[in-house]
Amino acid sequence: xxxxxxxxxxxxxxxxxxxxxxxxxxxxxxxxxxxxxxxxxxxxxxxxxxxxxxxxxxxxxxxxxxxxxxxxxxxxxxxxxxxxxxxxxxxxxxxxxxxxxxxxxxxxxxxxxxxxxxxxxxxxxxxxxxxxxxxxxxxxxxxxxxxxxxxxxxxxxxxxxxxxxxxxxxxxxxxxxxxxxxxxxxxxxxxxxxxxxxxxxxxxxxxxxxxxxxxxxxxxxxxx
Amino acid sequence: xxxxxxxxxxxxxxxxxxxxxxxxxxxxxxxxxxxxxxxxxxxxxxxxxxxxxxxxxxxxxxxxxxxxxxxxxxxxxxxxxxxxxxxxxxxxxxxxxxxxxxxxxxxxxxxxxxxxxxxxxxxxxxxxxxxxxxxxxxxxxxxxxxxxxxxxxxxxxxxxxxxxxxxxxxxxxxxxxxxxxxxxxxxxxxxxxxxxxxxxxxxxxxxxxxxxxxxxxxxxxxxxxxxxxxxxxxxxxxxxxxxxxxxxxxxxxxxxxxxxxxxxxxxxxxxxxxxxxxxxxxxxxxxxxxxxxxxxxxxxxxxxxxxxxxxxxxxxxxxxxxxxxxxxxxxxxxxxxxxxxxxxxxxxxxxxxxxxxxxxxxxxxxxxxxxxxxxxxxxxxxxxxxxxxxxxxxxxxxxxxxxxxxxxxxxxxxxxxxxxxxxxxxxxxxxxxxxxxxxxxxxx
Numbered sequence: 327x328x329x330x331x332x333x334x335x336x337x338x339x340x341x342x343x344x345x346x347x348x349x350x351x352x353x354x355x356x357x358x359x360x361x362x363x364x365x366x367x368x369x370x371x372x373x374x375x376x377x378x379x380x381x382x383x384x385x386x387x388x389x390x391x392x393x394x395x396x397x398x399x400x401x402x403x404x405x406x407x408x409x410x411x412x413x414x415x416x417x418x419x420x421x422x423x424x425x426x427x428x429x430x431x432x433x434x435x436x437x438x439x440x441x442x443x444x445x446x447x448x449x450x451x452x453x454x455x456x457x458x459x460x461x462x463x464x465x466x467x468x469x470x471x472x473x474x475x476x477x478x479x480x481x482x483x484x485x486x487x488x489x490x491x492x493x494x495x496x497x498x499x500x501x502x503x504x505x506x507x508x509x510x511x512x513x514x515x516x517x518x519x520x521x522x523x524x525x526x527x528x529x530x531x532x533x534x535x536x537x538x539x540x541x542x543x544x545x546x547x548x549x550x
Numbered sequence: 551x552x553x554x555x556x557x558x559x560x561x562x563x564x565x566x567x568x569x570x571x572x573x574x575x576x577x578x579x580x581x582x583x584x585x586x587x588x589x590x591x592x593x594x595x596x597x598x599x600x601x602x603x604x605x606x607x608x609x610x611x612x613x614x615x616x617x618x619x620x621x622x623x624x625x626x627x628x629x630x631x632x633x634x635x636x637x638x639x640x641x642x643x644x645x646x647x648x649x650x651x652x653x654x655x656x657x658x659x660x661x662x663x664x665x666x667x668x669x670x671x672x673x674x675x676x677x678x679x680x681x682x683x684x685x686x687x688x689x690x691x692x693x694x695x696x697x698x699x700x701x702x703x704x705x706x707x708x709x710x711x712x713x714x715x716x717x718x719x720x721x722x723x724x725x726x727x728x729x730x731x732x733x734x735x736x737x738x739x740x741x742x743x744x745x746x747x748x749x750x751x752x753x754x755x756x757x758x759x760x761x762x763x764x765x766x767x768x769x770x771x772x773x774x775x776x777x778x779x780x781x782x783x784x785x786x787x788x789x790x791x792x793x794x795x796x797x798x799x800x801x802x803x804x805x806x807x808x809x810x811x812x813x814x815x816x817x818x819x820x821x822x823x824x825x826x827x828x829x830x831x832x833x834x835x836x837x838x839x840x841x842x843x844x845x846x847x848x849x850x851x852x853x854x855x856x857x858x859x860x861x862x863x864x865x866x867x868x869x870x871x872x873x874x875x876x877x878x879x880x881x882x883x884x885x886x887x888x889x890x891x892x893x894x895x896x897x898x899x900x901x902x903x904x905x906x907x908x909x910x911x912x913x914x915x916x917x918x919x920x921x922x923x924x925x926x927x928x929x930x931x932x933x934x935x936x937x938x939x940x941x942x943x944x945x946x947x948x949x950x951x952x953x954x955x956x957x958x959x960x961x962x963x964x965x966x967x968x969x970x971x972x973x974x975x976x977x978x979x980x981x982x983x984x985x986x987x988x989x990x991x992x993x994x
Contacts, residue, residue: 335774335775335777335778337778337779337782337802337805337806338774338777338778338781338782340802341778341781341782341785341786341802342781342785344785345781345784345785345788348785348788348789406770406771406773406774406777407770408769408773426773427773427774427776427777428773428776428777428779428780428781429777429780429781430780430784431780431781431784431785431788434781
């Protein structure tokens with residue numbers, strides 16, 4: 327999953343970005359409102375963590391402009407204001423959630439997960455594809471009750487495919503959602519990781535879940 | 551108070567009614583009695599004079615001679631007789647009837663005196679007086695009660711606005727400071743007091759609003775640095791790391807904690823500068839020397855940007871005021887002038903006496919402030935560039951402090967600015983403000 331974090335306080339911004347990266351999110355970080363809007367328009371994120379008080383453009387304005395342009399990217403507002411009025415204003419403008427600073431880290435993580443989930447139309451923290459079960463909170467994977475060990479990257483890839491299960495996902499999509507703007511990965515790496523994933527998820531099991539659609543991309547679904 | 555008024559009126563009216571009633575009764579009785587006695591005398595005399603018309607059923611008489619023997623009829627004429635009233639009394643006869651009797655001794659010329667006692671039933675008289683007494687008593691009682699009731703009602707009506715006012719005052723707490731006493735409803739004598747109370751409420755309301763605003767701003771300002779500290783440490787503690795990473799986390803946390811400390815100190819300064827109770831004693835201040843000193847400090851601050859400090863104030867300027875506050879104001883204005891200046895720009899410091907005070911101006915060649923913001927820059931935490939750049943330690947509190955200090959010493963602060971050209975901050979410092987003020991009693 328790829329996130330945009332826009333927060334003008336340098337230490338807080340870096341802590342949030344570092345913490346999210348340690349949770350295997352690809353994170354683009356900015357301290358400025360104009361840059362945040364630009365990045366949100368140019369890249370596709372699974373969620374945006376948006377501080378309200380940003381220099382040059384505040385969070386309200388950015389959110390308004392994104393929504394008016396038709397963006398459905400989930401947005402989690404961070405704010406130092408605690409009033410109900412601001413909460414209502416934010417939610418009515420199109421924010422998906424709202425966190426008041428200072429917040430507990432675990433709560434930020436949970437809300438980011440929830441907002442990403444909802445952005446993909448999922449309700450539960452557990453995703454099932456056939457007999458494959460993915461627990462997005464504990465970051466565990468089982469197939470037919472057998473636990474499967476995945477690396478961080480592999481899990482992120484599987485999670486992304488699962489969030490979009492049944493839909494064909496192009497290599498570019500995958501690459502854009504797994505790597506942030508500073509990563510030097512090439513699109514080959516996607517094929518490589520799909521290979522690793524197939525090895526662990528599909529190889530020893532009767533039914534295949536990861537399918538290639540030639541020329542289009544990959545899809546995670548039960549056969550048939 | 552209503553009850554006391556009512557009681558006093560009740561007792562007074564009753565006393566008056568009792569006195570009046572008793573007087574009326576006694577007078578009436580005396581008049582009626584003398585009337586009756588006179589009529590008895592006339593009847594007695596006419597009897598003696600030969601008029602034997604039968605006395606009324608309720609009248610009787612007895613005529614006696616000198617020896618005390620009853621005579622049926624007088625033998626002498628009563629004309630030109632000497633008449634002396636011996637007595638006039640009430641008495642109860644043997645058959646139980648109460649009568650009024652008048653006894654006369656009539657001594658005819660050249661004749662023997664006779665006494666005649668003429669009596670009439672007192673029944674009617676007694677009944678009449680009884681009724682009179684009752685009527686007066688009843689009148690007195692009712693009159694007294696009526697007067698008292700009316701007094702109570704009148705005083706309640708008059709005091710009702712006071713009670714309403716007391717109720718209104720009773721409901722005023724910090725959430726209801728917008729309520730005011732309706733002066734028009736009160737008796738005119740209470741208007742000045744009510745107006746002063748309303749003024750006081752207005753001042754309290756303003757003070758509370760300012761405090762609430764400040765608390766909101768301060769809490770807002772504190773939240774992000776606290777979040778930075780907290781998130782930094784939480785994320786840091788989530789997994790095992792190598793010592794270098796830990797060191798970096800600790801250093802970032804330390805920097806943030808220091809910045810918080812600085813913020814808290816500035817907030818406390820702001821609170822202190824707003825409080826009227828923070829009073830120093832006004833002193834005679836050598837203003838020129840103070841301006842010199844502050845200009846030196848500004849020079850140091852602006853050294854690495856090559857900012858020139860131009861001293862355009864006269865020497866020998868003095869004023870009596872709170873020295874620390876004035877110094878605080880000057881340092882704030884000068885450091886702003888240096889901070890928001892262009893490289894190789896200048897800051898001009900002017901000062902001159904005017905009437906019973908001083909004008910001091912600080913003019914910079916900085917970026918200037920746009921007209922939309924000119925009113926807002928004195929608000930706590932306001933920063934015209936919208937940036938919360940914590941690294942330079944500026945929190946937007948400097949001008950708010952300047953305003954608070956100038957208020958405390960009875961002065962004023964204004965600003966003129968042109969975008970791209972620079973700004974001029976001008977303060978007016980009155981001489982010996984304290985001496986002109988009405989002293990305010992401090993609560994203990």
